[in-house]
Amino acid sequence: MDTFVQFTLTGLTNGTILALVAMGFVLIYKASDVINFAQGELLLVGAYLTYAMVVDIGLFWPVGVLATLVVAVVLGILIERFVLRKMIGESIISVIMVTIGLSSVLRALVNSVWGTTGKAFPAFIPSGQVSILGAEVAADRLWATVIAVLMLAGFSLFFRHSKVGIAMRAVADDQQAALSMGISVKRIFAWAWSIAFVSAAIAGALVANIVGVSGELAGFGLRVFPVVILGGLDSIAGAIVGGILIGLLETYTGGYIGHGLNQVLPFVVLIVILMIRPYGLFGQEKIERV
Amino acid sequence: MESGIFHTTYRADMALRQTPAEKVRVVLAVLLVLCFPFFADRFYLTLANQIGIAVIGAIGLNLLVGYTGQISLGQGGFMAVGAYTAGLLTAQLGVPWYGSIPLACLATAVVGGFFGIPSLRLKGLYLVIATLAAQEIILWIVTHWDAVTGGVDALVVPDPTLFGIQMNTDFRFYWVIWGLAGLTILVTVNLFRTHIGRAWIAIRDQDIAAEVMGIGLFRYKLLAFATSSFFVGLAGALIAHYRNIVTWERFTVDVSVTYLAMIIIGGLGSVAGAIFGAVFITLLPVFLNDAGQALRGVIPNIDTILPFAEQAAFGIVIILFLVLEPRGLRRIWDRIKDYFRLWPFSY
Numbered sequence: 001m002d003t004f005v006q007f008t009l010t011g012l013t014n015g016t017i018l019a020l021v022a023m024g025f026v027l028i029y030k031a032s033d034v035i036n037f038a039q040g041e042l043l044l045v046g047a048y049l050t051y052a053m054v055v056d057i058g059l060f061w062p063v064g065v066l067a068t069l070v071v072a073v074v075l076g077i078l079i080e081r082f083v084l085r086k087m088i089g090e091s092i093i094s095v096i097m098v099t100i101g102l103s104s105v106l107r108a109l110v111n112s113v114w115g116t117t118g119k120a121f122p123a124f125i126p127s128g129q130v131s132i133l134g135a136e137v138a139a140d141r142l143w144a145t146v147i148a149v150l151m152l153a154g155f156s157l158f159f160r161h162s163k164v165g166i167a168m169r170a171v172a173d174d175q176q177a178a179l180s181m182g183i184s185v186k187r188i189f190a191w192a193w194s195i196a197f198v199s200a201a202i203a204g205a206l207v208a209n210i211v212g213v214s215g216e217l218a219g220f221g222l223r224v225f226p227v228v229i230l231g232g233l234d235s236i237a238g239a240i241v242g243g244i245l246i247g248l249l250e251t252y253t254g255g256y257i258g259h260g261l262n263q264v265l266p267f268v269v270l271i272v273i274l275m276i277r278p279y280g281l282f283g284q285e286k287i288e289r290v
Numbered sequence: 291m292e293s294g295i296f297h298t299t300y301r302a303d304m305a306l307r308q309t310p311a312e313k314v315r316v317v318l319a320v321l322l323v324l325c326f327p328f329f330a331d332r333f334y335l336t337l338a339n340q341i342g343i344a345v346i347g348a349i350g351l352n353l354l355v356g357y358t359g360q361i362s363l364g365q366g367g368f369m370a371v372g373a374y375t376a377g378l379l380t381a382q383l384g385v386p387w388y389g390s391i392p393l394a395c396l397a398t399a400v401v402g403g404f405f406g407i408p409s410l411r412l413k414g415l416y417l418v419i420a421t422l423a424a425q426e427i428i429l430w431i432v433t434h435w436d437a438v439t440g441g442v443d444a445l446v447v448p449d450p451t452l453f454g455i456q457m458n459t460d461f462r463f464y465w466v467i468w469g470l471a472g473l474t475i476l477v478t479v480n481l482f483r484t485h486i487g488r489a490w491i492a493i494r495d496q497d498i499a500a501e502v503m504g505i506g507l508f509r510y511k512l513l514a515f516a517t518s519s520f521f522v523g524l525a526g527a528l529i530a531h532y533r534n535i536v537t538w539e540r541f542t543v544d545v546s547v548t549y550l551a552m553i554i555i556g557g558l559g560s561v562a563g564a565i566f567g568a569v570f571i572t573l574l575p576v577f578l579n580d581a582g583q584a585l586r587g588v589i590p591n592i593d594t595i596l597p598f599a600e601q602a603a604f605g606i607v608i609i610l611f612l613v614l615e616p617r618g619l620r621r622i623w624d625r626i627k628d629y630f631r632l633w634p635f636s637y
Contacts, residue, residue: 035415086613092414093361097554098612100547104605112598222426222543225419264430267423274412274420 015247031192040221046201076194118214232283350521359494367428372526402519557620
């Protein structure tokens with residue numbers, strides 16, 4: 001029972017982090033129909049930027065995080081303006097490959113600036129042990145979860161109530177109609193990329209806080225696919241539920257079965273979901289059968 | 291002086307090579323491939339062999355992605371199937387290397403066909419993600435099935451010999467690789483003059499229309515996956531016997547991405563494009579390295595920057611091609627040809 005509670009808690013915290021990464025992914029897909037293979041690298045850049053602001057420059061950490069977010073917004077806008085905007089209306093393979101190219105460039109930049117060896121993250125989140133229901137959880141994980149939940153809630157509200165959020169949904173639904181209503185689709189795309197970059201930067205900082213800053217963070221870029229497919233590619237709620245389910249699945253299989261099965265099982269789930277319900281749990285159903 | 295190519299018979303329209311200049315170019319290319327090893331040193335021979343393997347793999351992938359329109363990120367996994375099948379057959383069951391290569395191709399075709407099954411229901415980006423999952427699952431099996439593949443340890447393959455002669459020197463294996471590459475080119479070029487190739491192109495252009503015209507989508511999609519994987523498996527099997535050693539690191543998702551980059555930079559839906567792309571991507575790091583060495587005096591810490599410069603250049607090249615010339619090197623080559631053919635009255 002104790003181990004079960006332990007695994008559940010670990011799984012939940014892992015899951016919220018996955019959900020956070022997945023959310024940036026869903027955001028871009030929702031607003032611009034782009035499958036972003038560079039999501040892991042956005043995470044990497046976010047983590048290293050925070051590291052640079054807090055350690056290399058030596059800012060007080062709230063200021064450092066804020067500065068990171070500002071840089072993230074600028075980077076997001078730049079990427080949209082100079083790379084993704086040219087891809088509007090291109091075929092899927094072109095869009096996918098352009099994000100893959102982007103991921104390669106971002107990874108090279110990060111590696112050349114900060115090197116390839118991992119670094120310890122400045123511990124600005126308390127990292128003791130907290131005991132819940134007799135199970136021990138690291139406090140930094142708990143904090144990460146709390147922040148992630150707050151962010152997820154914030155983004156949900158943003159999409160439902162803010163003007164930009166509603167415009168984003170309009171663009172995602174029908175670009176033509178949105179344009180004729182006076183919404184600037186380019187501006188919305190820029191918004192989507194900068195928000196995605198911000199969420200990736202925060203997620204990157206949170207994850208780096210737990211596992212340290214290293215190139216392995218980019219691996220989240222691939223781990224996010226089972227999450228978004230399970231939850232539905234265009235659903236924020238789906239990203240949350242999918243993230244938590246996959247997080248639990250990974251932790252249970254890793255804990256009870258082992259043999260590295262936790263690395264592959266999400267992908268098996270992915271294939272199964274694609275075969276029986278390609279639009280995921282909460283995604284919008286628009287599959288054309290041939 | 292000509293202003294274009296005009297056919298007056300169906301035979302001329304169907305011909306593989308349509309102008310005298312094309313025939314001359316093919317002869318020149320074949321002569322180049324035949325003469326190259328007698329003049330090249332070991333470094334360039336190794337490079338030529340790498341290119342040959344990449345050509346086979348890229349043509350295989352282009353069959354699927356460029357001609358049939360089914361985007362696949364599973365290339366690395368399928369190559370791993372080919373390489374491990376060939377390696378294991380030779381190392382553990384004692385099958386001679388020349389026998390293990392076709393068997394490995396068939397095994398890869400079967401695996402490729404199996405992972406092609408989702409293509410019945412999935413299109414576009416969903417298929418990309420499904421093939422990505424295939425890649426991850428295959429690689430996981432390779433690294434965790436210790437009893438057979440040796441897990442993360444390298445699989446050592448005995449030297450291939452033919453009539454008592456050791457074959458895997460750069461010079462001797464060159465003939466194996468480029469012989470098979472030539473065969474691959476010949477088969478695929480002709481494949482698109484048959485009903486199968488045309489069916490694939492029809493599926494790529496409009497799958498619903500293709501089905502209406504009587505093309506069994508599932509059958510032809512599976513066939514595309516199997517045929518493509520057959521050639522990809524060939525590339526993998528050649529790697530196993532050429533390198534003597536099979537490790538999982540050679541077949542990660544990065545490999546899938548590299549091959550996709552080859553066919554995009556070369557030109558989707560074109561055998562020549564796949565060849566151009568394979569040559570370009572294989573030579574890119576070599577050129578960068580040479581450029582880096584030349585700039586050694588100018589930039590002080592060039593050695594630390596170089597590996598990252600390669601990675602960045604790879605990404606930048608992909609982005610630039612997609613933004614500036616989405617139809618790739620093949621299109622650039624066509625434009626150059628047209629310019630000279632129609633000169634001076636091109637308009």
